[in-house]
Amino acid sequence: MNDVAIRVDGLVKDYVTGPPWRRSQAVRALQGVDLAVDRGEVFGFLGPNGAGKSTTIRVLLDLLRPTAGHVEMIGGRPAEVGPALRARIGYLPGELNMAGQRTAGEELRYLATLRGGRGTDRIAELAERFTLDLDRPIRGLSKGNKQKVGVIQAFMHRPELLILDEPTSGLDPLLQREFLDLVREAQADGATVFMSSHVLSEVEDVAGRVAIIRAGRIVDTDDVRTLRHHAGQLVELRFAAPVDVEEFRVLPGVEDVVADGDALTCLLRGEPDALLKTAARHHVLQWSAQDRELEDLFIDFYRLPVDDTLIASEEVAAHGR
Amino acid sequence: MAADTVASRRSGTAATAAPLAVFRGVLRSRRRSLLLWSLAVAAVTAVYVSFYPAMGEEADLASFVANLPEGMVEVMGYDQIGTPGGYLNSTVFGILGPALLLVFAIGWGSRTIAGSEEDGILELEATHPVSRAHVYLDRLLAMWVGVALLAAVVFAVAMLLLVALDVDLAASRLAAGTVGLLLLALAMGTIALATGAATGRRGLALATAAGLAVVSFVADAMGGLVDGLAWLTTVSPWSWYLGGDPLIDGFDVPGLALLATLTVLAALAGLARYRQRDLGV
Numbered sequence: 001m002n003d004v005a006i007r008v009d010g011l012v013k014d015y016v017t018g019p020p021w022r023r024s025q026a027v028r029a030l031q032g033v034d035l036a037v038d039r040g041e042v043f044g045f046l047g048p049n050g051a052g053k054s055t056t057i058r059v060l061l062d063l064l065r066p067t068a069g070h071v072e073m074i075g076g077r078p079a080e081v082g083p084a085l086r087a088r089i090g091y092l093p094g095e096l097n098m099a100g101q102r103t104a105g106e107e108l109r110y111l112a113t114l115r116g117g118r119g120t121d122r123i124a125e126l127a128e129r130f131t132l133d134l135d136r137p138i139r140g141l142s143k144g145n146k147q148k149v150g151v152i153q154a155f156m157h158r159p160e161l162l163i164l165d166e167p168t169s170g171l172d173p174l175l176q177r178e179f180l181d182l183v184r185e186a187q188a189d190g191a192t193v194f195m196s197s198h199v200l201s202e203v204e205d206v207a208g209r210v211a212i213i214r215a216g217r218i219v220d221t222d223d224v225r226t227l228r229h230h231a232g233q234l235v236e237l238r239f240a241a242p243v244d245v246e247e248f249r250v251l252p253g254v255e256d257v258v259a260d261g262d263a264l265t266c267l268l269r270g271e272p273d274a275l276l277k278t279a280a281r282h283h284v285l286q287w288s289a290q291d292r293e294l295e296d297l298f299i300d301f302y303r304l305p306v307d308d309t310l311i312a313s314e315e316v317a318a319h320g321r
Numbered sequence: 322m323a324a325d326t327v328a329s330r331r332s333g334t335a336a337t338a339a340p341l342a343v344f345r346g347v348l349r350s351r352r353r354s355l356l357l358w359s360l361a362v363a364a365v366t367a368v369y370v371s372f373y374p375a376m377g378e379e380a381d382l383a384s385f386v387a388n389l390p391e392g393m394v395e396v397m398g399y400d401q402i403g404t405p406g407g408y409l410n411s412t413v414f415g416i417l418g419p420a421l422l423l424v425f426a427i428g429w430g431s432r433t434i435a436g437s438e439e440d441g442i443l444e445l446e447a448t449h450p451v452s453r454a455h456v457y458l459d460r461l462l463a464m465w466v467g468v469a470l471l472a473a474v475v476f477a478v479a480m481l482l483l484v485a486l487d488v489d490l491a492a493s494r495l496a497a498g499t500v501g502l503l504l505l506a507l508a509m510g511t512i513a514l515a516t517g518a519a520t521g522r523r524g525l526a527l528a529t530a531a532g533l534a535v536v537s538f539v540a541d542a543m544g545g546l547v548d549g550l551a552w553l554t555t556v557s558p559w560s561w562y563l564g565g566d567p568l569i570d571g572f573d574v575p576g577l578a579l580l581a582t583l584t585v586l587a588a589l590a591g592l593a594r595y596r597q598r599d600l601g602v
């Protein structure tokens with residue numbers, strides 16, 4: 001248990017909306033989420049809009065109470081341990097809102113008092129690093145500047161666990177890099193970082209592992225390196241005469257076969273042997289194989305039909321190995 | 322290995338919020354609004370109280386009242402308007418004072434939790450090391466202190482002018498009226514806060530408390546006018562406040578106790594629900 005920072009088992013969350021006399025329609029935002037984040041790792045939590053990232057995170061922070069399932073974090077369950085657990089966490093909300101009349105400095109100092117003063121001493125240093133003017137009222141800050149306040153309050157007390165919901169949204173590339181440096185420093189200090197994003201490229205450089213969530217289910221959890229392997233190659237063949245698509249469609253490790261006249265494209269994961277041998281039966285004029293970007297793989301996951309998510313993800317994983 | 326690093330670098334004891342940290346934060350950010358409200362309440366009290374001697378001397382008031390329909394006289398409490406206590410009963414403490422304090426208390430009560438939650442600004446606070454009960458009670462206490470400040474302003478300004486104008490009204494009578502006014506505003510403000518904390522809906526909190534205040538005012542008036550409806554005055558919080566004519570007869574202990582009980586029960590019910598529910602949905 002001690003080496004696990006976050007463990008989520010079969011987490012289900014229903015949003016019950018509407019007035020009490022019409023409480024029958026619930027939105028099932030999470031359909032049984034499983035996650036295990038080790039201590040000291042930087043973990044990416046990826047998924048498209050409405051997948052359930054923020055919902056999962058808000059259960060971790062005890063803003064929402066689970067409909068079913070278990071959540072265990074460094075030192076206990078969110079609802080049981082409460083403040084003592086949150087004292088060890090730094091959280092950046094996905095939708096950051098702060099009262100407008102305070103200045104950035106007042107807001108940060110106020111939040112530090114809620115941590116018994118922890119982090120007050122780092123406000124000036126971090127504000128300088130992120131070029132944030134502490135004397136400006138929050139009301140007048142741009143989205144990016146507000147996000148800086150959010151980042152600073154999450155990191156300033158050097159928490160053991162950082163839970164960051166789309167942390168780089170609104171930050172320009174320079175500050176995104178500064179933010180990633182902050183993440184690396186925290187990790188070097190032994191902190192665990194759990195951060196969500198829509199795109200892999202935002203977390204790719206710092207994250208060791210990522211989980212992909214879609215429609216309330218985890219469809220894949222993997223090393224970034226393994227994911228890269230899963231991405232496979234895009235193969236393009238040109239034949240002297242049109243070929244039968246079915247012949248290629250049945251090959252192991254070959255997917256998305258499309259024929260256009262005498263040209264054929266497909267996605268290859270794993271060994272190219274079967275594909276090459278089959279192609280060699282025909283007259284091959286041209287051949288090219290290109291490594292796919294990780295983003296493409298990511299898009300695959302996003303596009304999976306909702307009902308078949310589980311099966312499809314197993315297929316993707318099986319093809320990769 | 323990670324655990325070792327954590328221990329060496331990150332101090333083991335996690336620091337949670339100091340008592341009243343939220344309370345202090347709320348009052349700090351409400352400083353200006355509190356000052357403006359205090360000035361407004363002071364001005365209204367001062368204007369009404371300083372009119373009393375002028376009205377008393379010219380004796381116009383008595384003839385004005387005599388020409389009013391009897392029901393109206395009773396609703397407004399004008400039958401006693403010739404005495405200092407009766408005059409304050411139907412002016413500062415009868416309409417405008419409670420109206421101002423109720424608007425203030427209900428506005429604050431519905432905004433402090435439900436309003437903050439709807440605006441999304443409660444999320445950062447709630448995810449810091451401070452328990453839900455702590456947030457709730459601190460914010461409740463801050464609202465109570467704000468309302469108490471306004472009630473104190475009413476008392477201080479009225480007392481000062483009564484002495485300055487040499488009007489004969491015992492301080493205990495004024496205190497009785499002020500405590501009633503305070504408890505009425507606390508009760509309605511707490512109902513607003515509790516409703517908001519229980520539901521997360523500011524509009525609902527506002528409507529519930531304001532609606533209850535208006536209904537209890539009307540019930541108090543109807544109960545006094547219509548014989549068959551006299552029972553209304555036993556259930557109306559407004560009657561608990563003014564039914565015993567505190568500015569004439571002094572402290573109405575049962576009425577005050579009922580207002581205090583209503584306040585505490587509303588606060589507890591709101592807290593119980595607030596600790597259970599999902600925030601920010």
Ligand SMILES: Nc1ncnc2c1ncn2[C@@H]1O[C@H](COP(=O)(O)OP(=O)(O)OP(=O)(O)O)[C@@H](O)[C@H]1O
Nearest residue numbers: 015017027029048049050051052053054055056602
């Ligand atoms: N307060 C709410 N009431 C009802 N349904 C909600 C509520 N909040 C979220 N949902 C639903 O739950 C699902 C998951 O939402 P969530 O905010 O967790 O997604 P997300 O992955 O964070 O998306 P995004 O990338 O847009 O932030 C969505 O279908 C959303 O419509």
Ligand SMILES: [Mg+2]
Nearest residue numbers: 053054055094
């Ligand atoms: Mg989100």
